[in-house]
Amino acid sequence: ASAAPPPPAPPVGQSTPGAQTAPSGSQGPAGLPSGSLNDSDIKPLGMAQPVYPRMAQARGIQGRVKVLFTITTDGRIDDIQILESVPSGMFDRSVRQAMAKWRFEPRVSGGKIVARQATKMFFFKIEKRR
Secondary structure (H helix, E strand, O other), X not given: OOOOOOOOOOOEEEOOOHHHOOOOOOEOOOOOXXXXXXXXXXXXEEOOOOOOXXXXXXXXXXXXXXXXXXXXXXXXXXXXXXXXXXXOOOOHHXXXXXXXXXXXXXXXXXXXXXXXXXXXXXXXXXXXXX
16 A cells, blocks of 8 residues: 655745846836835735645645736735746646735835735645655
């Protein structure tokens, strides 16, 4: 009898490297400032991590999801766009559900609270037991 597969590690959300994102202060697709979560002016207040989907876990499927999203003037997430999803669609729902709970400190520019765009890469990996 074969042993059950080891439980997966929780998905690890990592900011995308600056080389893959628009530099801070550049204009995103909607004309909003854009950047990645490693930008110093993006301050998370709460970032729930995605749940590893049971089907993917049971089958040992690993993957990644890259998202573009807007941080609104009240610090909530809006307009989540999946830029990359491997395998396609496998982890998208989990990422969207987690991001719906995210909150950020609003960004102030020129004395006004402004919306901005950002990107984030999520990695879903199953830890192997030794």
